Amino acid sequence: MLPIHRDFSEIFDPGMAPQTKRIELMLETVLDSVDLAESIVMRICDAAGFSEEDCHKIGMSVREGVINAYNYGNQQDRRKKIFFTVEFEPDKIVVHIIDQGKGFEVADVPDPLAAENLLRTSGRGIFLMRAFMDEFAVQHGPEGGAELVMAKRLPLSGRQNGGDPAARDKES
Amino acid sequence: MTLHGTCRDNAGVAVIDFSGRITLGEGSALLRETIRELVRGGKKKILINLADVDYIDSAGIGELVSGYTSVSNAGGELKLLNLTKRVHDLLQITKLFTVFDVQNEEWTAIHSFK
Numbered sequence: 001m002l003p004i005h006r007d008f009s010e011i012f013d014p015g016m017a018p019q020t021k022r023i024e025l026m027l028e029t030v031l032d033s034v035d036l037a038e039s040i041v042m043r044i045c046d047a048a049g050f051s052e053e054d055c056h057k058i059g060m061s062v063r064e065g066v067i068n069a070y071n072y073g074n075q076q077d078r079r080k081k082i083f084f085t086v087e088f089e090p091d092k093i094v095v096h097i098i099d100q101g102k103g104f105e106v107a108d109v110p111d112p113l114a115a116e117n118l119l120r121t122s123g124r125g126i127f128l129m130r131a132f133m134d135e136f137a138v139q140h141g142p143e144g145g146a147e148l149v150m151a152k153r154l155p156l157s158g159r160q161n162g163g164d165p166a167a168r169d170k171e172s
Numbered sequence: 173m174t175l176h177g178t179c180r181d182n183a184g185v186a187v188i189d190f191s192g193r194i195t196l197g198e199g200s201a202l203l204r205e206t207i208r209e210l211v212r213g214g215k216k217k218i219l220i221n222l223a224d225v226d227y228i229d230s231a232g233i234g235e236l237v238s239g240y241t242s243v244s245n246a247g248g249e250l251k252l253l254n255l256t257k258r259v260h261d262l263l264q265i266t267k268l269f270t271v272f273d274v275q276n277e278e279w280t281a282i283h284s285f286k
Contacts, residue, residue, distance in 0.1 A: 031197050034196060063229055067196055113266070118268065118271055120234075120237070121234035128230055
């Protein structure tokens, strides 16, 4: 995996009014994309002022989302891509993960907490994303694959400055 | 962080000390192979020490469950030792505390095997 050295705090421009900002990446359908997406989103969340625990939860949710796209959506087909988008709204961070598979209905995913499913070796990814994020939905992507949309509200200190860590640092 | 695992014997119990992350790929594969080798070698009492594992994803959970099932099917017992807070919380929200025997102290764990 390529190391990520970029300081993502630069995306929060202190001179700009709070508004939606967006980062889009097209990932290969390879295992390294899972670590890459997790690593990127954790750096972004750290720069946005999320706590270490929230960064962990968001990172793990992105990891599970990209695993879903890699394994189940694109079925490890390297010709297909995974589209990974992070949006910054004044009060939350929103992540989209889109695959090029056939899509699925979230209602069809078995409940991993049901007694008969506890010993299943797979099927916990959706549950973990739901548990760790404030908002989670599955919809059909523009090409028919699955689009996972998940959001986490910014901590109050970051929200007051539209997620701008530079302004937050000045206050402290 | 790559997963590392070392096996040792403590009073007839195979103790595996893991360190790193148990995630999809090399980590989950190492966990699977390590347990598989022990079962092939006839080990019936397996204790997985997770004191230095602070991250497990859904694939890692799946491998733990798979290992538990394969050891149980072979007539043995697989237990977990020294969970970090994150792994503890993960097993709690996934209700896997109702499946695994989780121990906090090696001496007690060793003597809890039948």
